[in-house]
Amino acid sequence: MSNIIVGIDLGTTNSEIAIVKDNKVIIIEDAGHKILPSFVGIGENNEILVGEPAKNQYVLYPERTVKSIKRRMGEEVKVEMAEQTYTPQEISAIILKRLKGIAEAYLNEPVHKAVITVPAYFSDAQRQATREAGEIAGLEVVRMINEPTAAALSYEAEQKAHKRILVYDLGGGTFDVSVVNIEDNVVEVVASHGNNKLGGDDFDQKIINHIVEHLKEKSGVEVQRKTIARINRAAEIAKRTLSDQPFVTIEEEYIGEHEGTPIHLSLELSRDDYEEMIAEYIDETLEAIHIALNGANLTASDIDEVLLVGGSTRTPLVSQRLKEEFRKQPRIEVDPDLCVAAGAAIQAAMIAGIDITASAVLVDITPYTYGTSALGELNGEMYPYMYVPIIHKNSSLPLSKTDVFYTVMDNQEAVEVRIFQGEDNDALNNIQIGEFMVEGLTQAPQGNPILLSLELDLNGILHISAKEKNTGLEKSIVIDNAISRFEEAEMAEAKERIKEIFGESGEGAVVVEQDTDNHLVQARALIEKGERMLENASSEDREDIVNVIETINDAISNKDFAALKEPMEQLSDILYYLES
Ligand code: AMP
Numbered sequence: 001m002s003n004i005i006v007g008i009d010l011g012t013t014n015s016e017i018a019i020v021k022d023n024k025v026i027i028i029e030d031a032g033h034k035i036l037p038s039f040v041g042i043g044e045n046n047e048i049l050v051g052e053p054a055k056n057q058y059v060l061y062p063e064r065t066v067k068s069i070k071r072r073m074g075e076e077v078k079v080e081m082a083e084q085t086y087t088p089q090e091i092s093a094i095i096l097k098r099l100k101g102i103a104e105a106y107l108n109e110p111v112h113k114a115v116i117t118v119p120a121y122f123s124d125a126q127r128q129a130t131r132e133a134g135e136i137a138g139l140e141v142v143r144m145i146n147e148p149t150a151a152a153l154s155y156e157a158e159q160k161a162h163k164r165i166l167v168y169d170l171g172g173g174t175f176d177v178s179v180v181n182i183e184d185n186v187v188e189v190v191a192s193h194g195n196n197k198l199g200g201d202d203f204d205q206k207i208i209n210h211i212v213e214h215l216k217e218k219s220g221v222e223v224q225r226k227t228i229a230r231i232n233r234a235a236e237i238a239k240r241t242l243s244d245q246p247f248v249t250i251e252e253e254y255i256g257e258h259e260g261t262p263i264h265l266s267l268e269l270s271r272d273d274y275e276e277m278i279a280e281y282i283d284e285t286l287e288a289i290h291i292a293l294n295g296a297n298l299t300a301s302d303i304d305e306v307l308l309v310g311g312s313t314r315t316p317l318v319s320q321r322l323k324e325e326f327r328k329q330p331r332i333e334v335d336p337d338l339c340v341a342a343g344a345a346i347q348a349a350m351i352a353g354i355d356i357t358a359s360a361v362l363v364d365i366t367p368y369t370y371g372t373s374a375l376g377e378l379n380g381e382m383y384p385y386m387y388v389p390i391i392h393k394n395s396s397l398p399l400s401k402t403d404v405f406y407t408v409m410d411n412q413e414a415v416e417v418r419i420f421q422g423e424d425n426d427a428l429n430n431i432q433i434g435e436f437m438v439e440g441l442t443q444a445p446q447g448n449p450i451l452l453s454l455e456l457d458l459n460g461i462l463h464i465s466a467k468e469k470n471t472g473l474e475k476s477i478v479i480d481n482a483i484s485r486f487e488e489a490e491m492a493e494a495k496e497r498i499k500e501i502f503g504e505s506g507e508g509a510v511v512v513e514q515d516t517d518n519h520l521v522q523a524r525a526l527i528e529k530g531e532r533m534l535e536n537a538s539s540e541d542r543e544d545i546v547n548v549i550e551t552i553n554d555a556i557s558n559k560d561f562a563a564l565k566e567p568m569e570q571l572s573d574i575l576y577y578l579e580s
Pocket of ligand 1: 011173199201241309312336337
């Protein structure tokens with residue numbers, strides 16, 4: 001009998017199966033897909049559907065389809081599917097059997113044993129139900145491990161050094177945070193907290209509401225039940241796009257009718273606006289982190305590493321807020337959708353006595369951070385060469401990221417783009433690897449958005465392009481050997497060279513006409529707000545507001561950005577005082 005033990009992540013939304021082969025974790029694909037949606041259904045000809053086909057039919061025939069069965073595991077209930085009833089174990093068994101089949105087709109041999117992951121908070125009854133589901137599917141569950149433990153294993157198969165890890169798991173419908181302790185090869189979940197009704201679906205819902213309101217206000221269209229499924233899909237796609245792009249245009253043909261005229265949807269959404277919509281949810285996850293840390297008698301500074309699990313952690317705001325909280329970049333080397341399955345496979349290999357090293361799943365990552373320089377705040381001062389990372393070190397390849405920058409002058413005709421490799425907040429302390437000009441911009445007021453895209457492929461080739469958003473005017477370059485390592489000496493030499501070109505203080509350099517921190521945008525918004533409040537202000541306050549606005553406008557027209565900070569602070573203080 002075959003001795004192979006597979007690792008399975010049996011998830012609420014998606015499931016995966018993996019094995020270790022030649023010291024590498026392999027997530028087994030089914031027709032090119034590594035992820036099997038955790039949907040089960042009965043098709044029109046009474047055939048059993050699992051995964052994508054079941055997910056597709058859910059929209060049309062919810063009564064013939066079951067989703068999110070994991071939420072019912074351990075309950076004494078039956079769910080209905082095409083007029084038959086099933087226990088949660090039976091539905092989970094159908095998913096497991098499908099996964100088993102996928103592995104057997106790949107391995108060309110039968111599979112009888114599995115390690116299955118479960119959430120850290122699962123009760124005995126829920127664990128027992130999972131074991132039973134395995135048995136029904138013809139799998140002996142040789143071990144059940146907690147999902148955060150599996151995530152930790154996927155990052156570090158050899159658990160030697162003592163470490164405290166925070167695993168942040170934000171999926172489609174659930175959020176969990178766990179503190180995991182690693183010592184002498186023992187991986188233990190010491191505290192856990194979460195919300196099983198918080199996840200990417202809530203993010204989608206915010207975008208859906210936004211679209212529905214837009215259609216109602218702009219086109220007088222009340223969304224019909226039959227179009228809501230299309231809007232749901234469009235919202236989810238838009239959300240994913242905003243993880244890599246600063247803007248997305250949501251487009252759907254024929255979304256309804258108004259007085260006999262067909263209405264098409266075309267709505268631009270910026271990442272900034274989207275992040276505002278979901279900020280309350282991210283705040284909630286941070287509160288949960290503090291509860292978990294309290295439970296473990298720890299504070300943020302005791303955490304050695306933050307690991308991301310679950311598709312929704314691809315949302316840049318998640319990493320950004322975690323970085324602020326823990327003062328370290330969360331680790332992203334292992335695909336957040338696959339790391340639990342990878343950890344299950346590593347555990348399975350250990351049980352089977354297969355040697356496995358730490359680097360088993362860490363493949364194809366960039367060892368360097370790439371970014372550009374822009375006007376921004378550095379050590380409390382406005383500085384023209386603040387470093388703005390775009391692709392972060394240890395991201396898995398290939399990847400493509402776009403950020404938005406703004407012109408700082410009215411009718412600015414060109415922008416100069418410099419690309420650096422490194423980590424220092426001062427771009428001049430990093431290595432410049434490329435530069436180019438985008439010329440011929442349209443006549444536009446300051447704040448004309450320029451999209452800068454960096455795309456790094458598996459061969460270390462970096463494609464860089466800058467595009468004027470409103471016209472599509474584009475300039476691009478390719479750097480062939482972006483990942484080739486610089487020797488120490490070369491590195492020092494390169495730094496010197498850059499310093500010479502720019503001068504120690506950056507004086508004499510061409511001003512990089514970008515404003516990543518949106519200081520100008522903020523200044524303009526503040527001025528607008530100040531002007532609005534003039535009406536109801538006393539004559540004394542009015543004079544103060546007018547004077548400060550003048551100082552801000554002077555600083556903007558003199559391009560003296562260092563002088564912006566103080567009057568902006570003054571104006572926000574006055575406005576805050578007036579508002580309260
Ligand atoms: P999981 O339950 O871990 O499979 O996560 C599924 C959730 O991750 C869904 O809500 C997806 O929409 C979301 N998701 C997947 N990819 C991305 C992405 N690139 N950006 C933001 N959310 C994503």
